[in-house]
Amino acid sequence: xxxxxxxxxxxxxxxxxxxxxxxxxxxxxxxxxxxxxxxxxxxxxxxxxxxxxxxxxxxxxxxxxxxxxxxxxxxxxxxxxxxxxxxxxxxxxxxxxxxxxxxxxxxxxxxxxxxxxxxxxxxxxxxxxxxxxxxxxxxxxxxxxxxxxxxxxxxxxxxxxxxxxxxxxxxxxxxxxxxxxxxxxxxxxxxxxxxxxxxxxxxxxxx
DNA sequence: CATGGGATTGACT
DNA sequence: GTCAATCCCATGC
Numbered sequence: 001x002x003x004x005x006x007x008x009x010x011x012x013x014x015x016x017x018x019x020x021x022x023x024x025x026x027x028x029x030x031x032x033x034x035x036x037x038x039x040x041x042x043x044x045x046x047x048x049x050x051x052x053x054x055x056x057x058x059x060x061x062x063x064x065x066x067x068x069x070x071x072x073x074x075x076x077x078x079x080x081x082x083x084x085x086x087x088x089x090x091x092x093x094x095x096x097x098x099x100x101x102x103x104x105x106x107x108x109x110x111x112x113x114x115x116x117x118x119x120x121x122x123x124x125x126x127x128x129x130x131x132x133x134x135x136x137x138x139x140x141x142x143x144x145x146x147x148x149x150x151x152x153x154x155x156x157x158x159x160x161x162x163x164x165x166x167x168x169x170x171x172x173x174x175x176x177x178x179x180x181x182x183x184x185x186x187x188x189x190x191x192x193x194x195x196x197x198x199x200x201x202x203x204x205x206x207x
Numbered sequence: 208c209a210t211g212g213g214a215t216t217g218a219c220t
Numbered sequence: 221g222t223c224a225a226t227c228c229c230a231t232g233c
Contacts, residue, residue, distance in 0.1 A: 037214070045214070055229055072215050073226030079214085092214055122215050132228090165214055185215095209233085220222075 002140040002147055008063035012082040012089040013038045017176050019080065019091055019146070021153030026128040026144045029104055031096025031118050032153060033146075034178040035185060037163045039079070041088035044168035048088025058136045059088040066144055068125075068135040075122030078130050080139055080146060094121045094164070094175070096128075097183040099150070120185040153178075161189030 003022065008015055016038035023030050039046035041059070047069070048059040058067045059081055067079040067090050079090035096118035098105055105117045105127040118124035125131070134144050149156075157179035162170055164187065177184045177192055184192065 039214075047214080050230070053230065069214090069229090070227055072213060073228075075215055077214060094214085120215070163214070167213090210231085212230095213228100216225095218223090218225105 002142070002145045003064070004140060005062060005064035008080055008082045008139075009084050010082065012040050012091060013174055015080070015082045016091045016174065017158055019093070020158055020176055020178050021149040021156045023099060023147040023150050024078075024093060024096055024124070024128065024144070025100070025147060026130055026134075027101070029101030029128045030099045031124065031128070032099055032150050033093055033095075034097050034181040034183045035093075035095035036176050037092040037094055038082075038174040038176075039090050039092060040083070043172060045163065045166040045170075045172075046088065046090075048090075052088075056088060059090055060086060061136075064139050066134050066137050066139050068130060068132055070132060071122065076125045076131050077121045078125055078134070078144070092121060093124065095119050095177075095181075095183055095185045096124045097178075097181060098127070115182050119183055123185075159189050159192050 016036040019033050019036050022033050041048035048056050062085045063082050065081040067081050068076050071077050079092045081090050083089040098117050109127050118127050139146050159177045159179050160173045161175045163175045
């Protein structure tokens with residue numbers, strides 16, 4: 001079942017943590033969210049920091065809406081708008097553990113390894129065929145939806161770290177990764193896999 | 208209207 | 221490790 005708007009209408013850092021373990025779905029493809037980042041208008045790394053513009057008005061709208069934008073002229077990045085209507089904030093979905101439609105994802109990505117299909121914000125949108133046309137669409141009604149935590153993922157442990165690829169407000173620990181997951185993006189946060197030795201990753205989180 | 212800068216990725220040295 | 225690809229949009233003239 002898709003998450004209701006009220007789920008998103010809370011403090012964005014809280015929602016970013018609660019979204020880990022939930023399922024992002026588009027058509028026949030879906031994956032468990034294993035990495036997120038929070039962005040809020042009060043800090044300069046957030047697109048909403050500049051105020052309402054043609055680009056950012058979605059961020060200031062009601063929660064539970066998709067904010068999709070193009071990055072570096074190549075990739076589409078997908079976010080979930082958070083906080084009450086009028087506050088500009090969103091959670092960036094950074095990585096998924098592939099769940100459904102894996103063969104379709106492999107074709108779209110031109111990659112076979114499960115660990116590489118959705119281990120980055122630009123990779124997962126390519127794997128799920130999420131594009132700019134999905135900007136401002138409703139995440140409860142679809143076509144792109146986010147469902148409640150997958151079985152076994154309700155209590156997943158999180159590893160906080162600083163956000164990736166930004167130059168402003170780099171010190172905020174607003175990136176959240178599922179502990180022990182092999183499907184998160186690089187750079188891996190320190191302590192992602194407790195007791196990791198010889199580069200061998202642990203199994204997926206308990207559940 | 209011109210310009211500059213990305214919430215990235217993959218190929219290459 | 222370095223670097224190019226390539227589009228949208230915010231900003232400034």
